[in-house]
Amino acid sequence: MRNIIDEILEKKSRNIPITDWLQPSRPRWDLVSNRISRIRAIPHAINLLDLICYRFEIEDIEKYPEIESECHEVRFPGGVVNEISRYIPIGLVACIEAYFRQVYADLIDYGDPYKQNAAEFSDIKFNIKTAISLERADLSIGDFISHLLPINSFEGIESTMTKLTGSNFSQALEREIENSKELQQTELLIGSEEDYIKRGYKIISGGLVVPTSQKLHRDMVCAIKDVFELRHRLCHEASPIMSDHDDAVISEAPGAVLRFLVVSEAVVERMLS
Template identity: 35%
Template sequence: MARDVIKEITELKSRDEFANSYQVYLRLYSLQELLESNAGNDHISEEVFKYIPIALVACMEGLFRSLYAEIIDYGEPYSKNVEKFNSSNKKFDYSIINAIQSKKLTIGEFISHTLSCNNISDIDNNISTLLGIKFLHEMKIFETQSIFDEQRLINSSFKNNADEILKNIVEVFELRHIFCHEFGTKVKVDKDLIQEIFSNTKLFLENTTDFIHSKLYPNSPETQTNMNIHAHNEFDKLEIKLETYICKLRNKDFNDMLDFDKDLFKESILKWKKYRESEAKYKSSVVEGGSMQPMIYSMSMHTTTSRKIKELEEDYSELFQL
């Protein structure tokens, strides 16, 4: 049976709260808390440590597919580099074209879904092809322009230990394969190695995100305050679009739709907005009291609003001329 790529991508997106790297870092922080809370506990199950490489590969795959899509959807000159991939990676048919045209998915999301993330070589080849550079080589000499002391420390730590860190990335994929696809009963779980692998993989992902964003957005706002404002402004833009849709529906004469009750529609929107706010408060509570909380709150509001807009567009496509 042929793969339904549109369904795969749609279901994948429905399981992700944020369509960007922040969800990866939230999961990394959860893994870090798991390891730190069990530090020095000799009785902790080996199964917990076996899970770490599995989760790390999931984080890498999620992050890099997100970055592939972001690079491609950025536009030229990077979007043209897609042509350098083997043609078998991008088989378009009418359903794919229609899905892209109706904004169910982007070209970047489709292409990134076809690219392999099975090892560090795949990642190196994909990023190198898209950016037109030698990715891992440039990563080793990358000098961050970040104003944040933490990011500068991450960058310095990566440069000083690049070979060891990349060796650990290779080991992550190997261990993940063993623990996912083999019993591996004779494999001794080295807890210190797992701790080291986690720390170095986290460094690799954080430095990679900084590196790629420095290529795409060299003049982007970087202070947390500016990022909070940016996230809020992006939500405001979407909110304006939603309110336009709501206004059209409330003012439309639905003589041909006897089942459309405007009062019930108004009530449902009010209840949905309360849910949206509660969901945002819950999601942002992970970093409660921190400087990132307003940004996570706005991102959740943006995500929930995007889903509502998509729902309205699908239900009333003729009214919104989609």
């Protein structure tokens, strides 16, 4: 029989304690920020590896015997650089899932209306025995319920957040984007104004355009869905054929996930303030 309490405790035991990190006052963000920073550096590490192992001449590498054999091992199989890049969506989805599991717990433990809204998840059973086990394990109701809520897709997160908060989470993200000046970067107008308007831009003075909040939200959601979908294929298919679109998803994923979590954190902070 599945022991939920033991699963939660085991998972928590594998995480670095938040009190050891730089900003213990922001546990949700601290839970994932360091790993996201490291994942964002992976493309640079890949470029460095590609430069050393594939673009240097053999004669140049032979001057450095300490790396010669390692370069040969990387060169020989081929595709090692691409294989490393495939870790990016896997690691980023882990960050998204960990972040929102903590968000679920924080909302429920905050109290009403979120705790009351959690009663809508009728398939989650909670009894006196569970309550006693939680107290003995020093776990909260939020810890217990959040462990059982869906986090493995954008749609699952959106649906769960909407039920917990009682308001449309996707719309809340769009409102936050609309209020964020940092996300609304201006671009030079190159081409017809009509074309830019069709693509979701607003025309401003001086030959500049700015993406609408609707476009930014739409692009962000599409990017997160793509990351989840690609992560699923990379985890469950031995030799997936990678398209140009897949390569673009990997390239843009770190920035897209960072924006998604930053906007989500702003929304959650507002809910808990």
